[in-house]
Amino acid sequence: MPLLTIEDVSVSYGKVDAVRSVSLQVEEGQIVTVIGPNGAGKTTLMLATIGLLRSFGRMTFMGEDLSRLSVEDRIEKGLCLVPEKRELFAEMSVRDNLLLGAYTRYNRATINNELEAVYERFPRLKQRHKQDAGTLSGGERQMLALGRALMTKPKLLVLDEPSLGLAPLIVREIFHTVASLRELGVSVLLVEQNARAALETADVGYVLETGEIVQSGEASSLIHDPRLMAAYLGGH
């Protein structure tokens, strides 16, 4: 049974369809990426998956119908979204941001170990644990957003443009982290404009254009597809 199934899902803003009857699946332990140009509906699809936007069609997570579940219910079930805008708590400390990640499953006895695990992954966050999140650099914010999401102990982590606006070195670090999530048993649904990095990291890729899936397959074969290469990968 797939972890997440999206079947014939459409999302519209008023009369404008942003996403039209999209279907995709994420198997347990997989990293799945959705690539596509600006305005293709990638973010819309992710917001619908987490429940921040209303959608039509069928979505199931671990076999359970998502349509009646609120955003907060979905978080409790083990879905987690790191949105494009990160949505950190800017006026709160790095440590408090991480603590709130564990809000739904807070356990005083283990919380320090969990914090340490995140600090080990992102040592920069430990150095800055007392600083307000709003004072961090772009790369650090993304690390904090990832760390905070990991504190929710997700089964499926949805990442919306994690590389957006970051320096190439940090982008590499972020993708390295994403790849390492497999070992934690976290599946990932990754939305990216940086198609090459995304396909190099993912197992399966979907190409979304003007709200529809136009191509899908193994990431390793998509990366060699001449048409895709011309459109998104900029050749070699």
Add this chain to the structure above:
Amino acid sequence: MDFDIASILAIDGLASGAIYVLIAIGTVLIFTVTRVVFIPFGDIAAFTALTLAALEMGRLPGTAGLVVVLAGMATLVEVVALLRNGRAHEIPGALLYYLALPLALVGVVWLSEPLYQSSMVLRILFSLILILPIAPLLDRIVYRPIADASVLMLLIVSMALHFALVGLGLLFFGPEGVRTEPMTDAIFEFGSIMITGQAALIMFAAVLFSGLLYLFFDFTLIGKSLRATAVNRSGARLMGIRPERSGTIAYIVGSLMAGVSGILIAPVNTMFYDSGFLLGLRAFVGAIIGGLVSYPGTAIGSLFVGVLESFASFQSSAFKDVIVFSLLIPILIWRSIVSVHTEEHDEE
């Protein structure tokens, strides 16, 4: 005006300022968490005073009836909402939370009449118990169905709710003014400055509850989750923090502070069913000085309003409200000049 008079006025002003601090901090708390400018907070304070007075006279206060009516309405609204969303399995929990719990609180007060006849502390405690469910229930009935509306619409609804509550206050408490028994008749003297025990108690309570709120925000997960909701609502939802739940907690904490202020003011001011409006409005001016976001700014602002009011009533009693509320104009001009517009988070 010589030093003696000035010191008396200042102490008096700080004491009323401390009352406004308690109400204003609750107002800021609720505004930041729910975006609602909860004007009826003054009414909550006044109703607490009236409740305490009724208990002193050995009567079951009108608050009990109010809570029962509101609990019934809130339960109805919640059950209908759950049925419409296909979440019928959650109805037992809703009945427990919106019906059984408030009724149990009323029941406890009703059954323990012999107890509170003998003890002022118990009467105060029971007044607070009776007052706490009102704001969360109003939230469920009135604000939650329009939680995504604009701040302006929520404010207009708050005004309407205030007038509705004043009407209900007349119905449940009657038109008589009340004054409760003094809690202490101690008088402290520092040189030529005299402080009454009641004034000292009021200021102590303001400091105590501000401190407690600070500890609550900084050291408890629930406190942090409230701040998170205030700082970034969608971010909080993505961590599984339910804004409705944060709102309920904010209303309870705010009502507690407003209730305490009502109890402290009841022995020194005669309270009527409609006394809450001016209390709330003065506290609101204090909250605006703090920009409706800053707690220290709100506390300083509220104390300033209290002192200004006290000196203004000495100069010209008839104009004290004119002076206090005219203050709003320069403050709003000043705030709009100095306020920095930070990156706004779009509400989805």
